[in-house]
Amino acid sequence: MADDNSSNPQSHGFAEKLKSWLSWSWTYVCAVWFAMVLTMVYVLRSPLKLQESVTAASMFLNTLTPKFYVALTGTSSLISGLILIFEWWYFRKYGTSFIEQVSVSHLRPLLGGVENNSSAGLFSSANGEVEQRPSVSECKVWRNPLNLFRGAEYSRYTWVTGKEPLTYYDMNLSAQDHQTFFTSDTQQLKPEDSVMQKAWRERNPQARIRAAYQAIELNHECAAAYVLLAEEEATTIIEAERLFKQALKFGTVTSPTGKDTNLLVYIKRRLAMCARKLGRIKEAVKMMRDLMKEFPLLGMLNIHENLLEALLELQAYADVQAVLAKYDDISLPKSATICYTSALLKARAVSDKFSPEAASRRGLSTAEMNAVEAIHRAVEFNPHVPKYLLEMKSLILPPEHILKRGDSEAVAYAFFHLQHWKRAEGALNLLHCTWEGTFRIIPYPLEKGHLFYPYPGCTETADRELLPSFHEVSVYPKKELPFFILFTAGLCSFTAMLAMLTHQFPDLMGVFVKAVSLNCTVCLV
Secondary structure (H helix, E strand, O other), X not given: OXXXXXXXXXXXXXXXXXXHHHHHHHHXXXXXXXXXXXXXXXXXXXXXXXXXXXXXXXXXXXXXXXXXXXXXXXXXXXXXXXXXXXXXXXXXXXOOOHHHHHHHHHHHHHOOOOOOXXXXXXXXXXXXXXXXXXXXXXXXXXXXXXXXXXHHHHHHHHHHHOOOOOOHHHHHHHHHHHHHHXXXXXXXXOHHHHHHHHHHHOOOHHHHHHHHHXXXXXXXXXXXXXXXXXXXXXXXXXXXXXXXXXXXXXXXXXXXXXXXXXXXXXXXXXXXXXXXXXXXXXXHHHHHHHHHHXXXXXXXXXXXXXXXXXXXXXXXXXXXXXXXXXXXXXXXXXXXXXXXXXXXXHHHOXXXXXXXXXXXXXXXXXXXXXXXHHHHHHHHHOOOHHHHHOOOOOOOOOOOEEEOOOHHHHHXXXXXXXXXXXXXXXXXXXXXXXXXXXXXXXXXXXXXXXXXXXXXXXXXXXXHHHOOOOOOOOOOOOOOOOHHHHHHXXXXXXXXXXXXXXXXXXXXXXXHHHHHHHXXXXXXX
């Protein structure tokens, strides 16, 4: 038994080497086989009567009328045009070529090919064997710190436009967040907690609301149920604020220890956002500061981004700079809010007197250079934001979850901060003049970054899941057109040109076809 076990790795290694050798040699075997076929055809050209067959084919082609060639080339142009339209549509929707995807998925395994990323998670152990390790995803989805209220804001958009601003994937992530944050600390759930767990999972909004009322019937002090009603049923911010205050009142006495931390933090944060939306900005700022002091370890909730937006609305730029000094640190994760707010403050100091013509003549001053560098830094972090700030792309309601450095984060940032950029005189003009210069600094292809890590390649897929289908997702870097789209476009144009020439000059094209067929006959003979 021991001998068998010890021989298993050797036999397994030999089988793997044999398999890899066969895969490597497959291409050369195909080439040799193709050469052998051509050689056999050339040697057997007399027994196979190839000359007579080619002569008969050329005589048949000479008897065809120009109308046949017009129909042939026209049909070829139509078919290639339909393939081109389908390929273009598929590329716009999914970002890849359908023919290329089918080829890679089905033909590569038949030809013995191996995926490029198949060894991404493989590492060599100490004894030389290969072991599998889980890969860490580049694209982590974060809760949007400034997400809107479903009943009071998202639902209004649906009533007016008939479009759903939230995707099912986004709402499902929110349901998972609520289940994680609002589950009772005790091991045995109370009846109302079980009802609320099912309520968050319901896809139908009315079913969630009915479940919340059912939980209140079981326990009229169920704070999580009032949170759901404030989010889903309240049609105004005032009504949502009233329900959140009720939830806060009951939330302080639900647990034996006095507080359910996650639930209380969520309620207080939403109350601060209600105050911000209702114009009580100073009150909102105070509530956010108190919340950050009371729970300093909950920095992952990014409450400072809510604070930055409220301070910008107050035009308290000194306080904004103080917050940035604390959170714009090299050891802390960045966000579009941090980078672009820092750029806004530096741009605001010089933008009112900035002139591209004057700057090109005398050069940039130190303050202007700092502002431009801050803009370049922000654009490198998230290159999608400037088009929304400069209103080159239309805004939509932000999703409940965002992908850092992605289009979803750009939408969320511009939705709340565009007004602050407009308020700073000349800031958008400075951004317009300098933001595209970032792409001359970043290496291409994006094998490395300049100030940040290389831009991740998975943002497009994640953003398509987070953003509604009616929104055109911004893609960076711009993808080049696949080969098959260019090929079908060329084929369609070439066959259409042949059809037109054959229709307009039938005699000349007939002479051309005869000459081509004669040359082919001579070459084969």
